[in-house]
Amino acid sequence: MKIRTQFLLGYLFVCAIIVVGGVFSAYSMRVVNEAGENAALRNTPQLYALMESKQHLIAAHLELEQSFLQTDNTEMRKLMWSHLDGAELDVKLLLEGGSHGDWNVEGMQDAAIRSEVETLADHLRALRQLTAQRIDQEDNAGLRQEYHVRYTQTMDHLEMLEKSIQQELFAEVNTFRKFHKFGLSFIVGATLLSLALAVLVGLLSARRIAGAIRRVSGRLQDVAAGEGDLTIRLEASDRDELGELAANFNIFAEKIRDIILRIKDMSDNLAVTSEQMASTSENFSNNAQDQAATFEEMTVTAEEVSAGMESVAENTDDQFNTVQGLQDRITELSAVTDKMAGRIRTATGAINEILADARTSQERLQSMVTSMENIQASSAEMNGAVQIINEISDKINLLSLNASIESARAGEAGRGFAVVAEEISRLADQTAGSIREIDDRIKMNDAEIQKGMQETRAVHASMEKVIGGIDSITAVTGDMDRFLSDQLESNDRVKSSMTLLQGKTGLIRTSTREHRDAMSEISRSLSNVNNIAQSVASGAQEIAATSHALSKLAESLKKNVGYFKV
Structure with a gap:
C-alpha cells in the first residue's frame, strides 16, 4: 500500500468522526432553535395582546376623565366604551386564542396564568358594570371615586399577569441556553478526539516510512560514490x-x-x-x-x-x-x-x-x-x-x-x-x-x-x-x-x-x-x-x-x- 493511501485512509477516518460529531451537534442545535422559536412565537403574541389590552384600559380611563371636564361628553364616553370593548376583546383572545392582526395568539395553557387572566376578565366586567350604573344614575362624583379604585385594581392585576408571562418566557430561554452550551461542549470534545486520532495515524505512518527509507539508503550509496559516472542506476522494484x-x-x-x-x-x-x-x-x-x-x-x-x-x-x-x-x-x-x-x-x-x-x-x-x-x-x-x-x-x-x-x-x-x-x-x-x-x-x-x-x-x-x-x-x-x-x-x-x-x-x-x-x-x-x-x-x-x-x-x-x- 502506498504511503499517500495510508495517509488518505487515516484522514478519511478522522473526517468521518468529525462529520458524525458535526451532524449530531447540528441536529441538537436545530432542535434547540426550533424549541426557542416555538416559545417565542407562543409567548410574544400573548404579551402583545396583554399590552394592547393595557393601552385600551388606559385610553378608556383618559376619555372618562376628559368627559368629567366637559358638558357635552357624549362623544368621549363613546370612545371610552370602545376602548373598554377592545380591552375585553384582547383578554378574551388570551383565554380562547385566535388571530389579531399579523399575530396568531394561542390560548393560555398554564392553569395558574389562565386563572389570573380570568380574574382580569372579571375585573374588566365589573369595571364596565360600575361605569354603566353610575352613568345611568348621573352620579359623576361616585363614578369617579369608585372607577378610580376599580381601575387601580385592574391595572395592578394586569401588570402582575404581564410579569408572570415574562417569567415563563425567561425560564424557557434559560433552558435553551443550557442545551446550546451542551452542544458547544460536544463539538469541542469531538474536535479534540479527532486531533488525537490524526496524531496517532501520523506517528504510525512515519514509523513505516522510516523503515522503507532504511531499505533504500544502501542503494543510494553506490550512486553517491560515482563521481560523475552517469551510467550508475538505482534498483526501483518497490511500488511505493x-x-x-x-x-x-x-x-x-x-x-x-x-x-x-x-x-x-x-x-x-x-x-x-x-x-x-x-x-x-x-x-x-x-x-x-x-x-x-x-x-x-x-x-x-x-x-x-x-x-x-x-x-x-x-x-x-x-x-x-x-x-x-x-x-x-x-x-x-x-x-x-x-x-x-x-x-x-x-x-x-x-x-x-x-x-x-x-x-x-x-x-x-x-x-x-x-x-x-x-x-x-x-x-x-x-x-x-x-x-x-x-x-x-x-x-x-x-x-x-x-x-x-x-x-x-x-x-x-x-x-x-x-x-x-x-x-x-x-x-x-x-x-x-x-x-x-x-x-x-x-x-x-x-x-x-x-x-x-x-x-x-x-x-x-x-x-x-x-x-x-x-x-x-x-x-x-x-x-x-x-x-x-x-x-x-x-x-x-x-x-x-x-x-x-x-x-x-x-x-x-x-x-x-x-x-x-x-x-x-x-x-x-x-x-x-x-x-x-x-x-x-x-x-x-x-x-x-x-x-x-x-x-x-x-x-x-x-x-x-x-x-x-x-
Whole structure:
C-alpha cells in the first residue's frame, strides 16, 4: 500500500468522526432553535395582546376623565366604551386564542396564568358594570371615586399577569441556553478526539516510512560514490513513493547523459566553425590591407589631377587677360587637357578595379555575418540545454532536502539516509557548478560573437559607403572625360573662330574653376575612403583575433564536458 493511501485512509477516518460529531451537534442545535422559536412565537403574541389590552384600559380611563371636564361628553364616553370593548376583546383572545392582526395568539395553557387572566376578565366586567350604573344614575362624583379604585385594581392585576408571562418566557430561554452550551461542549470534545486520532495515524505512518527509507539508503550509496559516472542506476522494484524516487533518479541520470552527449557534439561543431571563421577573417584582413594600399595610390593620383586643374585655372586667367597670346595658350591648353583626360581615364580604370574589390569584400563580410549568426544560434541551443540541466539539478536538491527532512523526522534510524541525501546534494551542487561554468563560457562566447558581428556590420556599412563614394567618383570622372573631349573640340573651333574668343574665354575660366573645386572634393573623398579602408583592415584583424579566442573557448568547453562518464 502506498504511503499517500495510508495517509488518505487515516484522514478519511478522522473526517468521518468529525462529520458524525458535526451532524449530531447540528441536529441538537436545530432542535434547540426550533424549541426557542416555538416559545417565542407562543409567548410574544400573548404579551402583545396583554399590552394592547393595557393601552385600551388606559385610553378608556383618559376619555372618562376628559368627559368629567366637559358638558357635552357624549362623544368621549363613546370612545371610552370602545376602548373598554377592545380591552375585553384582547383578554378574551388570551383565554380562547385566535388571530389579531399579523399575530396568531394561542390560548393560555398554564392553569395558574389562565386563572389570573380570568380574574382580569372579571375585573374588566365589573369595571364596565360600575361605569354603566353610575352613568345611568348621573352620579359623576361616585363614578369617579369608585372607577378610580376599580381601575387601580385592574391595572395592578394586569401588570402582575404581564410579569408572570415574562417569567415563563425567561425560564424557557434559560433552558435553551443550557442545551446550546451542551452542544458547544460536544463539538469541542469531538474536535479534540479527532486531533488525537490524526496524531496517532501520523506517528504510525512515519514509523513505516522510516523503515522503507532504511531499505533504500544502501542503494543510494553506490550512486553517491560515482563521481560523475552517469551510467550508475538505482534498483526501483518497490511500488511505493520511494520506488518512484529511484525510478525518477534513473530517468534523471539518463537525461543528463543525453544532454552531455549533445553538448559534446555541439562543442566539436563549435570548434570547427570557429576555425573556419578564423581562416575567413584572415583572408578578409589581407584583402582589406590590399584595398587600403590601392586607395592610397588613387589618392596620390587625385592630388596630381587636382594640381593639374589648378594649373589649367591659372592658364585660363592668363588667357583671359592676354588676348594677344591666345593662340599659343590654346595649344598649351589642348595639350594639358589631353593629358588630363588620359589621367582621368587611368583613374577611372583604377576606380573600377577598386569597386570590384569592394563588392567582393562586401560579399565576404555578408558570408562572415551569416557564419557568426549560425554560431550564435548554436550557442542559444546550448543555453537551452544548460537551462534544462540547471532545472534538473534544482529538482535533485529539492529531493535531497525532502530526504533530509524525512531522515531528521526518523531520528537515529534515518541518520544513514541523511548522509546519502547530503552526498546527493553535494553531487547536484558539483553538477550545478560545472553547468554554471559552462554557461559562463557560453555567455562569454556569445558576447565575443556579438561584438564581432557588430564590428562586421559596421565594416559592412562602411563598405557600402565606400562603394557609393566610388560610384560617385566614377560618374564625376566620366563627366570630366566627356567634358574634356568637348573642350578639345571647342579649342579647335576657337582656333578657327578668333572673333568669339573673348566670350569663350570667360566660359572656360568659369568651368575650369568648377572643375578645380570638384577635383579638390574628389581628393578629400579619396582621403576619407583611404581612412575607412585602414579601419576595415584593423577591424578584420580584430575579428581574426576573436575567432582564435572562440576556438580556445570551444576546446575548454570540450575539456569540461569530458568530466562526465557517459
